[in-house]
Amino acid sequence: MRLSTILFAMGVLLLFFPILVVVPMSFSADRFLGFPPRTWGLTWYRAYFSDPVWMAATFRSLRIALFASTIATLAGLLSVIGLGRMGPRWRAGLTGLFIAPAIVPNVIIALGVFILALTFGATDSVVTLTLAHAALALPFVVMIVGAAYRQVDPNLERAARVCGAGPVRAFMAATLPPILPAVVAAAIFAFFISFDELVVALFLMGGAETLPVRIWNDLRFEINPTIAAISAFFVVITTIAMAIAELLRLRTQKRLR
Amino acid sequence: MLQHNAPLSFQAVTKRYGDASALEGLTLDVKAGEFLTLLGPSGSGKTTALNILAGFTQASEGEVYIDDRPVGALPPERRNVGMVFQNFALFPHMSVFDNVAFPLRMRKATRALTREKVGAALETVHLSGMADRKPAALSGGQRQRVALARAIVAAPPVLLMDECLSALDLKLREEMRDEIRRIHGTLGTTVIFVTHDQSEALSLSDRVALLNDGRLCQVDHPQAIYDRPATRFVADFIGRTNIIAREAFEHLSGQPLGGPYASIRPERLHFTPQPGDIRLTGTIEDLTFLGASIEGRLRLSGGQTGGQVLRFAVPRSINAACPDPGQEAVMGCAPADIVTLND
Ligand SMILES: Nc1ncnc2c1ncn2[C@@H]1O[C@H](COP(=O)(O)OP(=O)(O)O)[C@@H](O)[C@H]1O
Ligand SMILES: [Mg+2]
Numbered sequence: 300m301r302l303s304t305i306l307f308a309m310g311v312l313l314l315f316f317p318i319l320v321v322v323p324m325s326f327s328a329d330r331f332l333g334f335p336p337r338t339w340g341l342t343w344y345r346a347y348f349s350d351p352v353w354m355a356a357t358f359r360s361l362r363i364a365l366f367a368s369t370i371a372t373l374a375g376l377l378s379v380i381g382l383g384r385m386g387p388r389w390r391a392g393l394t395g396l397f398i399a400p401a402i403v404p405n406v407i408i409a410l411g412v413f414i415l416a417l418t419f420g421a422t423d424s425v426v427t428l429t430l431a432h433a434a435l436a437l438p439f440v441v442m443i444v445g446a447a448y449r450q451v452d453p454n455l456e457r458a459a460r461v462c463g464a465g466p467v468r469a470f471m472a473a474t475l476p477p478i479l480p481a482v483v484a485a486a487i488f489a490f491f492i493s494f495d496e497l498v499v500a501l502f503l504m505g506g507a508e509t510l511p512v513r514i515w516n517d518l519r520f521e522i523n524p525t526i527a528a529i530s531a532f533f534v535v536i537t538t539i540a541m542a543i544a545e546l547l548r549l550r551t552q553k554r555l556r
Numbered sequence: 557m558l559q560h561n562a563p564l565s566f567q568a569v570t571k572r573y574g575d576a577s578a579l580e581g582l583t584l585d586v587k588a589g590e591f592l593t594l595l596g597p598s599g600s601g602k603t604t605a606l607n608i609l610a611g612f613t614q615a616s617e618g619e620v621y622i623d624d625r626p627v628g629a630l631p632p633e634r635r636n637v638g639m640v641f642q643n644f645a646l647f648p649h650m651s652v653f654d655n656v657a658f659p660l661r662m663r664k665a666t667r668a669l670t671r672e673k674v675g676a677a678l679e680t681v682h683l684s685g686m687a688d689r690k691p692a693a694l695s696g697g698q699r700q701r702v703a704l705a706r707a708i709v710a711a712p713p714v715l716l717m718d719e720c721l722s723a724l725d726l727k728l729r730e731e732m733r734d735e736i737r738r739i740h741g742t743l744g745t746t747v748i749f750v751t752h753d754q755s756e757a758l759s760l761s762d763r764v765a766l767l768n769d770g771r772l773c774q775v776d777h778p779q780a781i782y783d784r785p786a787t788r789f790v791a792d793f794i795g796r797t798n799i800i801a802r803e804a805f806e807h808l809s810g811q812p813l814g815g816p817y818a819s820i821r822p823e824r825l826h827f828t829p830q831p832g833d834i835r836l837t838g839t840i841e842d843l844t845f846l847g848a849s850i851e852g853r854l855r856l857s858g859g860q861t862g863g864q865v866l867r868f869a870v871p872r873s874i875n876a877a878c879p880d881p882g883q884e885a886v887m888g889c890a891p892a893d894i895v896t897l898n899d
Contacts, residue, residue: 454645457612460632461639461716462706463662469633472658476649 318534324524325531332522343528353525356513360494363425363509367432368490374433375440375489376482379448380470382441394445401438408435409499416503428503432496436489443488447481447551448474480547487544491537561589561746562623562713564609569618571604571770578604580770582618588713591740591747595757596767597793602750605767606718609748611635622714633662638707638745642719644699646691652678652702653687659710677709680739697728704736708743715743718750733760754794758782766790788897791819798822798866799897808856809834817897820889822851825868827878829888836866836887840879850878854887 320334325343327336347353378397382390400408412431416422451474459469475482497511504512514526564586571579579601586592594602607613609620611632619626627635638659646655656677660670678684681701691699700720707715717736721729737760740747751757757764758778765775766789774786785791788799797819800808805818811834829835836856843852851869868887870878879885 452643452645454641454643455647457610457632458639458641458645458706459647459658460612461610461635461637462659463633463710464658465631465633468662473647476647 321527321534322531325527327524327527329524332524332527343524344532346525347528347532350525352508353510353513353529356508356510359425359507360510363429363432364490364493366429367436367493368486370429370433371436371440371489372444372482372486375437375444375485378437378441379445382445383448394441397441398438400434401442405435405496405498409502412499413502422503423505423507424503425507428500428509429493431499431503432493433489435496435499436492439488439492440485443485443548444478444481447478447548450552451477478551481551484544484547484551487540487547491540560711560713561744563588563621564623564714564746564748565621566605566609567619567621569605569608569615569620571601571608571613572616577616577770579608579615582767582770582772584765584772584775586746586748588746589744591737591749591760591762593749593751593757593761593764594767595751595754595764595793598752599769600752600767601770602752602767603718604770606639606716606748606750609714610637610639610716636710636712637714637716638710638712639716640700640703640707640718640720642722644691644703644720644723646699646702646706648691650690651687652683652689652691652694655691655702656705656709659706663710673709674705677705680708680742681705681735696724697732700724700728700732701735704739708739708745713746715745715747716750717747719752720749721751721756722753729756736760758794764794766793768793784895785819786898788817788819788899791817791895791897796822796867800864800866804864808836811891813896815896815898817899819895819897820866820893822867822869823849824893825854825866825887825889826870827885827887829886830890833888833890834894836889838866838885838887840881840883840885841865843878843881845872848872852878852881854885857884 324332324334324336326339326341327333328338328340328342329336382394382397385393408431412427412434413422416424416427421427455473455477456469459473460466464472495511496509497515500509500512501515508516510529514529517523517526566582566584569579569582570577582601582605584592594605596602604613608615609622611627611630615628619628621627622635622637647658650658653674656674657670660673665673674687675684678687681704683698683701683705686694686698686702691702694702700723703720707717721732721736724732733756736747736749749757749760761778763775764778764781766773766781768789774781774790776784781790782795785794785797791797791799798821800818800820802813802816802818805813825836836854837858838854838856841853841855843850848871849869850872851867854866854868856864856866866887872878
């Protein structure tokens, strides 16, 4: 075997190691988290799905992620259209500005949002957290949708215009269909950026916990295998959704070629 | 399906990008039903002129009139023009039928009328069996036809085409050329056709407008612009020609010239100088046998003109032999075939 193959295999193993440990542990029937489990069962999945606190946190996270993803996707799409219509110099500068939040550490953003929320008395609010998550996801939407948008032939929209379509109709008829898979992919990414997000939520959500906050708080007191069940469950869901998003992104590229 | 047509006119249209102007004071009247070609090298402002006409670009100065109405303030969708793009710009996710039906749907035509008109347009471009295909499943020539059908289906009085044959290979290009001429003949629409290919311009157009560097050089019928180019640029760009500077020409012919250059087309030179012809003496170089004709070069000898090379193209005649390369020869040219050029 060549060295590069070995390194690649080690890299993959390293990435998947937590999953390889967590999934077996989630099917444990032991009282405490341990690897490998001594007894097997679905006890902890049952514990998760029947606990109203866990369920409330899960549904809160799903709701926030849904709204944050919708906002980020719409705002990102509009940003991309706007950037596309600017002169090259403005476009370069503003694109940088749109992408910047993706490089800033989440703690810094969390602190910023927290201070801002304090001044407006909007801490401890699902709305504030949703908006903050939308802002965190926006750069990714701008990147994914922007990449697809730049590949669309600008003559398509012009063709629609001379055919008699107004600016909005022309966009809907000519530009949106080819980039739609990328838009959906961006929405899925945005959803999981919000769904996974802990730091900003820790700052903003004292009373009402999101799922990551619940997990965090739970871990601080005792380590019980519910966490493993939840993790395994969401690893599967996230993997499927991300795979769909990636397929959509690839399909956009094929469609645009 | 004879369509109505409209005259259009550019009045002192200028388009500036920063300090550079893409179009400089273009004034041009196009008659209703005319096939006018905007010809010029790349970057001469052809697309800019067309985009201003279609409404994609605002003119910095001047105004465009369609059917004697100023259209500068109208968005593209209200100008009622049809357009064929260089890369066809077909909607990739729509079938051929839906592509062609699009202008009719935007005009809120009924289903029955839409079906009828799309059918007629597809028939006009000989694509009747392809209505259900997606553009990706068509050849280049077929896509071109779909783009053409989409441009004419709503019977716009003005049809714009921007380098719409350049993406096709040579054989297809000639085929589509005939097709476009035929369609113009049946529909009678006013056509503005943009190309950088002079043979396309000469073979298709009622009139050719030659642009260079954003300026209009000359507008005329194909034969007139070929026979009577006004400037050195026009003579050079359209067909091939020999350009002779004034001093050299006056020295050769012993006649005064009314401009800085004289142009002699290669096919106007011949080996049988008549009395009254201008006589050119030199050495034959580089003969090429082309079946119906022979092409070659004559290196002028002596005096001020020494060294200048003239291209010639003479019809091949079995009786009159052409001199061999390296031989001295005298070629003649009728004074009427000499065109005086401005700068
Ligand atoms: N959006 C633009 N910004 C700056 N310069 C432009 C723009 N569009 C065209 N130009 C310039 O205007 C000139 C004419 O361009 P164009 O009309 O596209 O020429 P053509 O179609 O004859 O090749 C070119 O020099 C081109 O660089
Ligand atoms: Mg052009």
